[in-house]
Amino acid sequence: MLEVEGLQGWYGHTQALFDVSFRLPAAGCVALVGTNGAGKTTTLRAVLGLIRCQGAVHIEGEDVSQQPTHRRVRDHSIAVVHEGRGLLKDLTVRENLVVGNKEAAKRGVGDAIDLFPALKDRLSERVSNLSGGQQQMVALGRAVLRKPRYVLLDEPSLGLAPTVIDEIYSYLAALRETGMTMLLVEQSVPRATSIADRLCLLRIGRSVMNVDARDPAAVETLMGTAFGGEEDAAPSRTSSPTAAGRHTTITSLTDGPP
Numbered sequence: 001m002l003e004v005e006g007l008q009g010w011y012g013h014t015q016a017l018f019d020v021s022f023r024l025p026a027a028g029c030v031a032l033v034g035t036n037g038a039g040k041t042t043t044l045r046a047v048l049g050l051i052r053c054q055g056a057v058h059i060e061g062e063d064v065s066q067q068p069t070h071r072r073v074r075d076h077s078i079a080v081v082h083e084g085r086g087l088l089k090d091l092t093v094r095e096n097l098v099v100g101n102k103e104a105a106k107r108g109v110g111d112a113i114d115l116f117p118a119l120k121d122r123l124s125e126r127v128s129n130l131s132g133g134q135q136q137m138v139a140l141g142r143a144v145l146r147k148p149r150y151v152l153l154d155e156p157s158l159g160l161a162p163t164v165i166d167e168i169y170s171y172l173a174a175l176r177e178t179g180m181t182m183l184l185v186e187q188s189v190p191r192a193t194s195i196a197d198r199l200c201l202l203r204i205g206r207s208v209m210n211v212d213a214r215d216p217a218a219v220e221t222l223m224g225t226a227f228g229g230e231e232d233a234a235p236s237r238t239s240s241p242t243a244a245g246r247h248t249t250i251t252s253l254t255d256g257p258p
């Protein structure tokens with residue numbers, strides 16, 4: 001069980017998280033959803049202890065809020081699949097799968113291949129030669145080889161074609177079947193709904209709604225709250241950087257130390 005209560009977080013003096021709370025039960029999957037800039041990635045960083053925070057983070061009942069990142073990850077068996085995948089593009093698939101993981105280097109990459117058979121014939125290939133979908137498989141396979149209790153996934157569908165996203169999500173569903181506990185960042189509510197037990201909606205650094213992903217009426221209400229005429233709450237990352245857009249971003253945050 002991972003529990004976050006009243007989490008606040010800062011980049012330097014700029015507050016980006018104001019009040020985020022959610023519970024992630026063992027073997028469950030919670031998706032953090034919301035528009036660009038809502039604070040989804042920042043919440044993952046805060047859970048990992050990568051930014052300055054206040055508030056409670058409990059893992060397996062232990063207060064980890066004062067622990068450094070490496071202890072949280074090691075002691076609680078957390079694997080992270082970062083946005084952009086974090087692969088070493090000049091290394092081979094096999095090298096990427098086992099990098100920093102002595103156990104896997106000895107044991108072999110069989111578990112990753114079982115989950116992603118498409119990688120079997122590409123193990124000696126440089127990662128830079130792989131498609132975006134295959135690279136995402138390598139990133140997920142690397143996480144799987146750590147045999148983690150928790151997997152934190154930051155927008156695994158980012159930059160992929162819709163058919164490839166479907167494929168990646170079918171793999172994520174298979175991963176869930178293995179009993180892994182997942183915290184997923186996903187901008188698409190339908191995609192999040194396809195895999196998560198609960199959806200936690202973030203808006204401007206606050207968790208404003210938490211619903212059962214299997215309850216269509218609740219999901220619809222969440223979508224209305226997330227995207228219903230609130231476009232100016234968080235300007236799109238892909239929109240042109242107009243002065244108005246920048247202004248909206250800046251005014252959605254609060255300057256000053258805690």
Ligand code: ATP
Nearest residue numbers: 011016035036037038039040041042043187237249
């Ligand atoms: P996206 O889907 O675009 O990644 P998100 O919901 O993950 O959106 P975050 O990346 O967590 O949003 O950003 C939350 C807020 O924190 C935004 O206002 C963003 O501009 C700000 N922010 C994110 N990263 C940094 C950083 N490294 N330094 C300063 N501010 C940041």
